[in-house]
Amino acid sequence: MLFTNEKGxxxxxxxxxxxxxxxxxxxxxxxxxxxxxxxxxxxxxKVQSRELIYNLEVNIAENKNENFNIEDIATENKLKKKTSLKKNLEKKYNQLKTHLPSYRKNKKKCESIEIKIEKLEKIIKQKTEEIQELQAQIDQLSSEVKKQTEEDKETREELKQTKEELKQTKEELKQTKEELKQTKEELKQTKEELKQTKEESKQTKEESMQTKESKQAKEESKQTKESKQTKEESKQTKEELKQTKEELKQTKETLKQTQETLKQTQETLKQTQDKLTSTEEMSTNRITKKGKWQNTLSNILCELLEDEFKKLKHFLTEIPSGKLEHAKQLDVTDMMIKAFGFNESITKTRDLMKKIPRNDPAVQDMLEPFLSAIGEAW
Structure with missing residues (x-):
C-alpha cells in the first residue's frame, strides 16, 4: 500500500x-x-523514491526473487480476483495517467498562486508600514493643529484686549477734545477780558489827559489828588494787565501741553489701530496664504512634463516612495505641504525646480511672490 499525503x-x-x-x-x-x-x-x-525502491527490493528479496505467476494460484476464484484486481489497477492507472496533465497544470497554478501570495504579503507589509507612517504624520499634524488652535486662541484674546484698549483710548481722546474745547473758550474769555482792560486803561489815560488840561489854578490841589488817584488806578490797571498777561501765558502753555497730549494720544491711537489691523490681517492671511500657496504649488506641478514630474518624485527622498509611486499632482501637493510645512515647502519647490531643471519664467513668476513673502529669493 502506498499513501501519498502524509503531510496533510x-x-x-x-x-x-x-x-x-x-x-x-x-x-x-x-x-x-x-x-x-x-x-x-x-x-x-523524488526525494523519497530511494526509500521506496529500497523497501521494494527488500520485498523482492523476501520473495526469493520469484515472479508473480497466475498458474500457481490454486483456485479459479483467486484467479478471478487477481484478474479483477489487475483490471482495477489498470483502470486506476489509466485514470491517474489521464489526471496527470491536469495535476501538472494545477501544480503550476499552485506555484503561481504561491508567488502571487508572496507578492501580496510584501505589498501588505509595505502598506502596513505606510499606514504606520501616515498614523505618525496624523499624530504630528494633530499636535500641530492643537498648537495652532492655542495660538489662534491667544491671538483672539490679544485682539480682544487691543479692541478694549482702543475703546478706552477713543474715550480718552473724546475727553481730551472736550477739555481742549473748554480751554479754547477760557482763552477766548481771557482775550476779551484783556481787551476790556486795555480799553479801560485807554479811557483812564484819556481822563488823565483831560484832567491835566483843566484849570491849573483853581483846581491845583484837587487835580493833584485826582492825578494821584489816577496814577494809583493806572498802577493797579498795569498790575492787572500784567497778571492777565501771565494768566494768558499760562493758558497758552496749558493749551500747548494739551495739544502735545492730543498729538501723543492720536499717535497712540494710530499705533493701536495699526496693531489691530496687522493682527486681523495675520489671523486672516494665515489661512488665505496657505490656500493660495497650495493652489500655486498644484499649478506649478501641473506645468511639469511627465518625465519632469517623475524626476521631482525621485528627488523627494523625505516622502516614502510607496506613496509617491502612483501619486498625482494634487496628491504630491498635499504630501509636500504636510511633510515640509508652509515656508520650507516653498524653498523646497524652488530647489527642486532648479534640479529638474525648470528655470523658465512661467515657474519663476508663480514662485517669486511667495519667496519674497518669506524673505527668500530665486
Missing part, C-alpha cells in the same frame, strides 16, 4: 495508523502483510 495528515495532527483505522483499511493492510509506505506529498516523490 500531519497538519490535521492525525497519525497514519489512526487514518487507516478511520477509513477501515486494516483488512487490506493485513492482506498486504502489513507492508505500506507513506509519501509526505506528491511533490516529494
Amino acid at each position: 495528515l500531519m497538519k490535521e495532527n492525525m497519525p497514519i495508523d489512526e487514518y487507516i483505522t478511520k477509513l477501515k483499511l486494516d483488512w487490506l493492510i493485513e492482506k498486504c502483510e502489513g507492508r505500506y509506505f507513506c509519501l509526505s506529498d506528491i511533490n516529494s516523490w
Whole structure:
C-alpha cells in the first residue's frame, strides 16, 4: 500500500495508523502483510523514491526473487480476483495517467498562486508600514493643529484686549477734545477780558489827559489828588494787565501741553489701530496664504512634463516612495505641504525646480511672490 499525503495528515495532527483505522483499511493492510509506505506529498516523490525502491527490493528479496505467476494460484476464484484486481489497477492507472496533465497544470497554478501570495504579503507589509507612517504624520499634524488652535486662541484674546484698549483710548481722546474745547473758550474769555482792560486803561489815560488840561489854578490841589488817584488806578490797571498777561501765558502753555497730549494720544491711537489691523490681517492671511500657496504649488506641478514630474518624485527622498509611486499632482501637493510645512515647502519647490531643471519664467513668476513673502529669493 502506498499513501501519498502524509503531510496533510500531519497538519490535521492525525497519525497514519489512526487514518487507516478511520477509513477501515486494516483488512487490506493485513492482506498486504502489513507492508505500506507513506509519501509526505506528491511533490516529494523524488526525494523519497530511494526509500521506496529500497523497501521494494527488500520485498523482492523476501520473495526469493520469484515472479508473480497466475498458474500457481490454486483456485479459479483467486484467479478471478487477481484478474479483477489487475483490471482495477489498470483502470486506476489509466485514470491517474489521464489526471496527470491536469495535476501538472494545477501544480503550476499552485506555484503561481504561491508567488502571487508572496507578492501580496510584501505589498501588505509595505502598506502596513505606510499606514504606520501616515498614523505618525496624523499624530504630528494633530499636535500641530492643537498648537495652532492655542495660538489662534491667544491671538483672539490679544485682539480682544487691543479692541478694549482702543475703546478706552477713543474715550480718552473724546475727553481730551472736550477739555481742549473748554480751554479754547477760557482763552477766548481771557482775550476779551484783556481787551476790556486795555480799553479801560485807554479811557483812564484819556481822563488823565483831560484832567491835566483843566484849570491849573483853581483846581491845583484837587487835580493833584485826582492825578494821584489816577496814577494809583493806572498802577493797579498795569498790575492787572500784567497778571492777565501771565494768566494768558499760562493758558497758552496749558493749551500747548494739551495739544502735545492730543498729538501723543492720536499717535497712540494710530499705533493701536495699526496693531489691530496687522493682527486681523495675520489671523486672516494665515489661512488665505496657505490656500493660495497650495493652489500655486498644484499649478506649478501641473506645468511639469511627465518625465519632469517623475524626476521631482525621485528627488523627494523625505516622502516614502510607496506613496509617491502612483501619486498625482494634487496628491504630491498635499504630501509636500504636510511633510515640509508652509515656508520650507516653498524653498523646497524652488530647489527642486532648479534640479529638474525648470528655470523658465512661467515657474519663476508663480514662485517669486511667495519667496519674497518669506524673505527668500530665486
